[in-house]
Amino acid sequence: MAFKSKIKLEELKNLTEVQYIKLIEREVKRAAAFGQTGVIVLSDYTFSCGSLGTLILLGKLSGSLMKYYKGLKTDRKAEKDFAKGVCYFQEVEGQPPIMRIALNDGKGKPTKMKKNGKKLFKKLGFAVDIFKGDLGLEEVGLEAKEIDQIEAEVEQENDDQKMISIIRDYKKNFALVAKNVIPILKAKTPEKIEERHYQLSLRLLKLSKSLQDKLQEISEQKQEKYSAFVAEVKAKEPRLIKIVANLKQHLKNRTVEGNLDEVRGELHTLLNDLNQSSNKLQSLKTELKTKFKAYGISI
Numbered sequence: 001m002a003f004k005s006k007i008k009l010e011e012l013k014n015l016t017e018v019q020y021i022k023l024i025e026r027e028v029k030r031a032a033a034f035g036q037t038g039v040i041v042l043s044d045y046t047f048s049c050g051s052l053g054t055l056i057l058l059g060k061l062s063g064s065l066m067k068y069y070k071g072l073k074t075d076r077k078a079e080k081d082f083a084k085g086v087c088y089f090q091e092v093e094g095q096p097p098i099m100r101i102a103l104n105d106g107k108g109k110p111t112k113m114k115k116n117g118k119k120l121f122k123k124l125g126f127a128v129d130i131f132k133g134d135l136g137l138e139e140v141g142l143e144a145k146e147i148d149q150i151e152a153e154v155e156q157e158n159d160d161q162k163m164i165s166i167i168r169d170y171k172k173n174f175a176l177v178a179k180n181v182i183p184i185l186k187a188k189t190p191e192k193i194e195e196r197h198y199q200l201s202l203r204l205l206k207l208s209k210s211l212q213d214k215l216q217e218i219s220e221q222k223q224e225k226y227s228a229f230v231a232e233v234k235a236k237e238p239r240l241i242k243i244v245a246n247l248k249q250h251l252k253n254r255t256v257e258g259n260l261d262e263v264r265g266e267l268h269t270l271l272n273d274l275n276q277s278s279n280k281l282q283s284l285k286t287e288l289k290t291k292f293k294a295y296g297i298s299i
Helices: 009-016 017-034 063-075 110-116 116-125 142-158 162-179 182-184 197-216 220-294
Strands: 036-046 054-060 080-091 100-104 125-133
Touching: 009 017, 009 162, 017 036, 017 054, 017 080, 017 116, 036 110, 054 110, 063 080, 080 220, 100 116, 110 116, 110 125, 142 197, 162 182, 162 197, 162 220, 182 197, 182 220, 197 220
Parallel strands: 100 125
Antiparallel strands: 036 054, 036 080, 080 100
16 A cells, blocks of 8 residues: 655645644654655745745655646756655664655755755654665665674585585576566566565575685685686675665565555454444443333433
8 A cells, every 4th residue: 555645735835844844744754654655855945934945745656746746847947956756764773764765857956955954854853865866776785783694694504515506506596586586676666576586686695695705715726716706796796785685675665564454454343343332332222211211210
C-alpha cells in the first residue's frame, strides 16, 4: 500500500511556513512507517507569510501530485528550483534515523534545498540527505558490524576450501547475479525484488571476501598465479556491497508495508466485532425494557 499525503495541494498557497512545517512533521512520521515514497522538492518556495524556504511534498507520484509537478515545469521553468524523486528512511544503529532523498528528475539543486531547508530539517528529527541519482546504489551501505560478521564467517569456512573451488563458485554466482539481479536494478523495478535476489548477491559478497582471505593463506607461487584475478574481484566489491544493501533495504521496506496492512486488517475486524457487540447490547436493552414494562416496572 502506497503512502498517501494528507496535505491538500489546493490549500498549499495559503499556508505560512510555520503551518507547513507542522503539517510536514506529521507527514514525515507517517511516511517513515512506509519506508519509502515519492517526493517533490522546491528549494525557493515562498510561503503565504513571505518566508522563503524549502518545500517537500511526499506521496505516490501520480494523480494530483504528478499534475502539480508537471505544472511546476511550466510555472517555474526559469527558476530551476524544483525536482522529484524517491524518499526513503534508513535506520542506523547508534545514530539518528536518516531521511534520504534521491532526485531523478528536475533542475533543482540539492545544495540549495539543504541550505533553504535548515529551519525545516531541524524540526523533522531526521538527518536529511539530498542527492541527485538513483535510489540506493550511490548512498546505501552495510554497517561495519555486518561486514565484520561476513569476514569472520568466510575466514572459518576457508579452512576447508581450495582456492580454485572458491574461484569457480565466485564465477558461477557472478553470472547468476548479472542475469537475475542487475536487470531489475537497472530497470528500476523494485517490486520484482525477492529474497532469493538478496541471498544470491550476499553469497557473491561472501565469496569476494573469501577469495581475498584465501589469497593470504596460500603459497607465494599460487599468490602470484591468482593475485590479478583477486584484484579484479576486490575492485568490484564496493558496488557489490551497495547492491546487497539496496536489496536488503527494499525487502525491509516491503515487510514494513506488509505489517501495516496486517495491522489495518486486524483493526478493521476488531471494529466490526465491536459494532456487532454494540448492536447486540442495544437489542438486549430494548428487550429488557419491554419485559420490565410488561411487569409495570419503569426504568
